[in-house]
C-alpha cells in the first residue's frame with residue numbers, strides 16, 4: 001500500500017490535538033489515571049462529548065444528512081487514535097458513535113431513531129453491550145437469556161457477563177433468545193438500565209475501576225417497541241455490529257505513548273544505555289507500528305468499499321501482540337513502578353493489557369480464523 005496522509009487528514013489530526021490540549025484538565029493524567037472505566041472519566045465524558053459535538057468532532061464520519069460531516073473512514077480512525085492516545089476522554093461513548101448509532105439508523109424504527117440518535121448526538125448518553133453470557137462468549141450463538149412473548153411484548157430473564165460500562169450506562173444494547181437454538185432464535189433489545197428487574201454488579205478486577213460487570217435481568221417487562229429489528233432476525237444485526245467493531249480500538253496509540261514515557265523514565269534513571277533494553281524497546285515499538293499499519297490497511301479496504309477479509313483477524317492479532325510486548329517491557333524493566341503504582345500512565349499501560357487477548361474476541365479465535373480463512377489450512381478433529 002502506498003500511503004501518505006493528505007493535507008486534509010493532517011489538518012484534522014492537528015484540529016483534534018488542539019481541542020484536546022485546550023480542553024483536558026491540566027491534571028487529567030492524575031484524575032483520570034487513563035482509566036476509561038473510572039467514575040471520573042465516565043462523568044467527564046458527559047461534558048467532553050457535548051463539547052466535541054459543538055466542535056463538529058463527535059460524529060464527523062456520519063453522513064451530513066445525519067448530522068455528521070461525511071468524512072471518510074481515515075478521519076474516523078484518526079479520531080480514534082487521538083482519543084485513545086489521550087486516555088479516551090469519551091469513555092464508553094466511543095461505542096455510541098462507532099457502532100450503536102449507525103446500527104440504530106440501519107435497523108431501527110422511525111420512533112427508535114427519533115428517540116436515540118439525538119441523544120447520541122448530544123454526547124450525553126452511554127450505552128453498554130449485553131452480548132456475552134457465562135456460557136456464551138466466543139460461542140455467542142449459545143446465549144440463553146430468554147425473552148418470552150407476552151400479550152404486550154416480552155419478559156426477559158437471564159444474565160450477561162463482562163459488560164463494559166454497565167455502571168454508567170443509560171441503555172443496554174442486548175441479545176436475548178426469542179426462538180429456537182443458535183443464530184436463528186436471537187433478537188436484539190434496547191433496555192433502559194433503570195428498568196425494573198435490571199441489576200448491575202461490578203466484577204472486581206485489576207484492569208480498571210469499573211471495567212466489567214454482571215448484568216442480571218429478572219422478569220424485566222419489555223414492550224414490543226424496545227425490540228430492534230425483526231423477531232429472531234437479531235443475528236443479522238450482530239453481524240453488522242461485529243463488522244463495525246471488527247478491528248477493535250487503536251490501542252497501539254496509547255501503547256506508543258506509554259513506551260515513550262517508559263523510555264524517558266529509564267533514561268532519567270541512567271538505565272537506558274544497556275543495548276539489551278534498547279533492543280527490547282525497539283522491538284516493542286516496531287510491533288506497535290506494524291499493528292498500526294495493519295489497522296490502516298484494513299481502513300483502506302473499507303474506504304475503498306472492499307469486503308471484509310481475513311486480514312482483519314491478522315490486524316486484531318497484531319494489536320494483541322504489540323500490547324503484550326509493551327506489558328512485557330514494563331514488567332521486565334519498570335517492575336518497581338508497577339509494584340509502587342504511582343505513575344498513572346505506566347500503571348494503565350500495564351493493567352489494560354490484561355484483557356487485550358480476550359475482550360472483543362479471544363486472540364486464539366483470531367488465530368483459528370486466520371488458519372481457516374487466510375491460510376486455508378485443513379481443520380483438525
Ligand SMILES: Cc1cc2nc3c(=O)[nH]c(=O)nc-3n(C[C@H](O)[C@H](O)[C@H](O)COP(=O)(O)OP(=O)(O)OC[C@H]3O[C@@H](n4cnc5c(N)ncnc54)[C@H](O)[C@@H]3O)c2cc1C
Pocket residue numbers: 128129130131132133134135136137138139161162163164165207211212355357358359360361362363364365368
Ligand atoms: C475487559 C473486557 C471487556 C468486555 N466487554 C464486553 C462487553 O461490553 N460486552 C460483551 O458482551 N462482552 C464483553 N466482554 C466479553 C468478551 O467478548 C468475551 O470475554 C470474549 O468473547 C471471550 O468469551 P469468554 O470470556 O466466554 O471466553 P471463552 O469463549 O470461554 O474462551 C476462553 C478461552 O478459550 C479459548 N477458546 C475459546 N474458543 C476457542 C476457539 N474457537 N478456538 C481456539 N480457542 C478458543 C481461548 O483461549 C479463549 O481465550 C469483555 C471482556 C473483557 C475481558
